[in-house]
Amino acid sequence: MVHAPPRPTPGLPPVRVNLYSDTQTRPTAAMKAAMMEAEVGDEQAGLDPTIDALCERMAALMGKEAAVFLPTGTMCNQISILTHCRPGDAILAHRTAHILTAEGGAAAALTGAQIMPLEGADGQYSAETLAAAFNGGSRYDMPQTLVEVEQTANLGGGTVWPLAALNAVADMAHARGISTHMDGARLMNAVVAAGVPVAEMVAGYDSVWLDFTKGLGAPLGAVLCGSASFIDRAWRWKQRMGGSLRQGGICAAACLYALDHNIDRLAEDHANAAVLARGLAQIEGLKVKAPQTNLVYFDTTGTGLTAGEVTAALRQHGVMMSVMGPHLGRACTHLDVTRTQVDEAVQTMRQVLAA
Numbered sequence: 041m042v043h044a045p046p047r048p049t050p051g052l053p054p055v056r057v058n059l060y061s062d063t064q065t066r067p068t069a070a071m072k073a074a075m076m077e078a079e080v081g082d083e084q085a086g087l088d089p090t091i092d093a094l095c096e097r098m099a100a101l102m103g104k105e106a107a108v109f110l111p112t113g114t115m116c117n118q119i120s121i122l123t124h125c126r127p128g129d130a131i132l133a134h135r136t137a138h139i140l141t142a143e144g145g146a147a148a149a150l151t152g153a154q155i156m157p158l159e160g161a162d163g164q165y166s167a168e169t170l171a172a173a174f175n176g177g178s179r180y181d182m183p184q185t186l187v188e189v190e191q192t193a194n195l196g197g198g199t200v201w202p203l204a205a206l207n208a209v210a211d212m213a214h215a216r217g218i219s220t221h222m223d224g225a226r227l228m229n230a231v232v233a234a235g236v237p238v239a240e241m242v243a244g245y246d247s248v249w250l251d252f253t254k255g256l257g258a259p260l261g262a263v264l265c266g267s268a269s270f271i272d273r274a275w276r277w278k279q280r281m282g283g284s285l286r287q288g289g290i291c292a293a294a295c296l297y298a299l300d301h302n303i304d305r306l307a308e309d310h311a312n313a314a315v316l317a318r319g320l321a322q323i324e325g326l327k328v329k330a331p332q333t334n335l336v337y338f339d340t341t342g343t344g345l346t347a348g349e350v351t352a353a354l355r356q357h358g359v360m361m362s363v364m365g366p367h368l369g370r371a372c373t374h375l376d377v378t379r380t381q382v383d384e385a386v387q388t389m390r391q392v393l394a395a
């Protein structure tokens with residue numbers, strides 16, 4: 041359950057600290073300058089050199105043959121599902137996966153695929169859990185054609201799948217002839233936190249994408265990578281869905297800028313999240329999950345308030361956090377949040393819960 045962000049309301053103070061989501065970053069002056077200078081052309085006709093440069097760079101980074109630029113991560117997931125699956129097919133994914141909980145039922149609506157939810161702590165599942173969910177492959181069974189993981193696992197707490205677990209799941213899927221897909225909305229957060237090279241982290245996955253509008257600070261864009269044949273087929277879905285662009289290089293330039301400037305600094309967001317979590321954990325009534333990356337989940341049950349009540353009170357004091365469940369709140373650090381603002385947020389939480 042992800043609630044819409046509160047709209048600007050007359051009478052509410054301006055937002056001083058925005059921990060609502062890493063999607064709320066705004067392009068910096070330097071990023072905008074890079075966008076202004078982008079060489080552009082008609083992408084649908086293969087004539088945008090900046091999009092081509094971004095796709096080439098992303099394919100090389102991920103260790104895949106090819107890549108395609110898309111407006112959003114949701115479109116990357118859905119085009120991947122359309123490309124991997126047929127109507128009636130089953131996708132195996134964690135029960136908290138974004139494709140199951142936050143894409144408007146798109147796998148069913150667009151592909152006609154159904155998602156089999158898997159259990160496991162922290163938004164992750166084991167190769168054994170996956171194996172136990174495999175059916176017999178008879179004509180009575182759903183054809184199971186895709187296994188999906190999320191790196192980092194958002195609703196799992198921004199947790200990082202260890203490399204060995206990713207490989208064990210991918211090997212188990214491939215041994216059954218099942219394709220693998222990685223939702224890499226925050227893949228670079230995982231790469232920075234784990235210190236594992238990205239190509240190694242995604243090696244077991246037939247398709248993988250990265251969002252540039254989460255911690256990387258771009259206004260628009262995600263890149264989906266895979267084999268040349270997969271990307272050819274994905275391109276047809278991009279065209280069918282009206283996702284082919286014209287002078288999209290303006291946005292691809294922001295993504296190239298983000299690759300050069302905004303990856304290593306994700307470590308700062310992780311350090312800020314750790315400071316935030318430690319501060320919140322000292323406040324009576326709050327139960328805080330220790331963050332592995334930039335997402336801090338906290339349970340408000342012990343305060344006697346719902347997460348909605350707590351975030352509404354924070355908002356009255358200019359601090360924004362999000363509601364992820366009746367008593368589950370989330371604070372997200374990103375490049376528009378400073379250490380001072382993190383300290384301010386902790387102080388405000390203390391003040392609000394004391395009142």
Ligand SMILES: *Cc1c(COP(=O)(O)O)cnc(C)c1O
Nearest residue numbers: 112113114138190194223225251
């Ligand atoms: C945000 C997100 C998406 C969707 O990306 P958009 O660019 O917002 O469409 C998919 N998966 C996860 C895990 C996400 O956090």
